[in-house]
Amino acid sequence: MAIGGLIGLLDDIAALAKLTAASLDDVSAAAGRATAKAAGVVVDDTAVTPQYLQGVTAERELSIVKQIALGSIRNKLMFILPVALLLNHFLPALLPIILMVGGTYLAFEGAEKVWHKLSGKHDDDKPAVEKGPEAEKKIVSGAIRTDLILSAEIMVIALSTVSHQGFWSQMVSLVVVAFFITLLVYGVVALLIRMDDIGLKLAQRDSSGVQTLGRGLVTAMPKVLATISVVGTVAMLWVGGHILMANLGADGTGWFNAPYEWVHHIELGIREVTGVLGSMLGWSFNTLCSAVIGFLVGSVVVGVMHLLPGKKAHAE
Numbered sequence: 001m002a003i004g005g006l007i008g009l010l011d012d013i014a015a016l017a018k019l020t021a022a023s024l025d026d027v028s029a030a031a032g033r034a035t036a037k038a039a040g041v042v043v044d045d046t047a048v049t050p051q052y053l054q055g056v057t058a059e060r061e062l063s064i065v066k067q068i069a070l071g072s073i074r075n076k077l078m079f080i081l082p083v084a085l086l087l088n089h090f091l092p093a094l095l096p097i098i099l100m101v102g103g104t105y106l107a108f109e110g111a112e113k114v115w116h117k118l119s120g121k122h123d124d125d126k127p128a129v130e131k132g133p134e135a136e137k138k139i140v141s142g143a144i145r146t147d148l149i150l151s152a153e154i155m156v157i158a159l160s161t162v163s164h165q166g167f168w169s170q171m172v173s174l175v176v177v178a179f180f181i182t183l184l185v186y187g188v189v190a191l192l193i194r195m196d197d198i199g200l201k202l203a204q205r206d207s208s209g210v211q212t213l214g215r216g217l218v219t220a221m222p223k224v225l226a227t228i229s230v231v232g233t234v235a236m237l238w239v240g241g242h243i244l245m246a247n248l249g250a251d252g253t254g255w256f257n258a259p260y261e262w263v264h265h266i267e268l269g270i271r272e273v274t275g276v277l278g279s280m281l282g283w284s285f286n287t288l289c290s291a292v293i294g295f296l297v298g299s300v301v302v303g304v305m306h307l308l309p310g311k312k313a314h315a316e
Contacts, residue, residue, distance in 0.1 A: 061190075066186075068143045071140065072182050081155060081171070081175070085167070095160060099160060102243065104240065107295070107298030151178075155177070195221050196221045199215065199218035200214065237290075240294040241289075241292065244293060246260060259293065267283075
């Protein structure tokens with residue numbers, strides 16, 4: 001009996017271990033899907049943050065990035081995560097509306113950047129070169145406020161991919177997403193802002209090859225940051241437009257469903273006709289249409305916002 005009981009206990013432990021492993025796999029897969037779906041906002045988050053570090057001394061850059069990263073994870077875990085989970089549990093119908101509000105905001109931000117660039121105006125909103133602890137607090141608080149908006153969008157998008165799962169699975173998945181996204185974004189930001197310093201140090205080495213690499217890094221970084229800014233703008237239009245298109249057509253009925261059905265139908269046709277490249281070309285078509293929709297919706301919002309008295313006075 002003792003041996004039989006021990007064997008039964010070992011079987012139970014093995015079954016529990018398998019169940020735990022399966023649960024972890026589910027959480028990892030869900031976190032991966034959620035992260036992938038929020039990729040566009042992540043790119044924008046990465047592109048936005050370095051703007052707050054203009055004029056900051058090199059020795060304070062990493063300290064400020066660390067403070068912003070801690071504020072970002074606090075935003076996600078203490079404010080956004082509880083609110084999102086409660087809404088999903090008690091008022092799930094609000095999530096698509098929140099997604100569309102966030103999508104409209106992203107489309108507005110992206111379109112405003114495009115029109116701002118086309119107008120040839122200089123950006124007066126960039127932080128001035130300031131020194132001292134008060135200026136540092138101002139930089140950190142401003143970046144954290146911006147991060148709150150982007151983090152909310154990331155977490156709601158992530159939640160939409162795991163909303164069908166149980167409460168605890170949702171919570172663990174979103175915690176994983178929160179930490180992973182924060183480490184990814186601010187790890188990349190820290191690397192980007194110090195890359196020119198790394199290049200300068202390499203340029204002072206004895207090896208001519210290392211010197212060339214260092215000078216190349218110093219020369220390339222402004223172009224890299226400019227490219228990231230462009231990618232971030234495109235990503236905002238793409239993600240914002242796709243969120244609007246997908247959620248307006250989610251019920252499969254009504255006039256608002258027409259753009260989603262049209263794009264989806266042509267995307268499937270492209271996939272079938274183009275063979276091996278079908279998936280990539282179909283995705284590219286969907287992305288292009290989403291970006292166009294995002295730009296059109298965002299441009300309307302830009303026009304409305306600039307008709308408001310406060311915005312008009314500010315523009316003048």
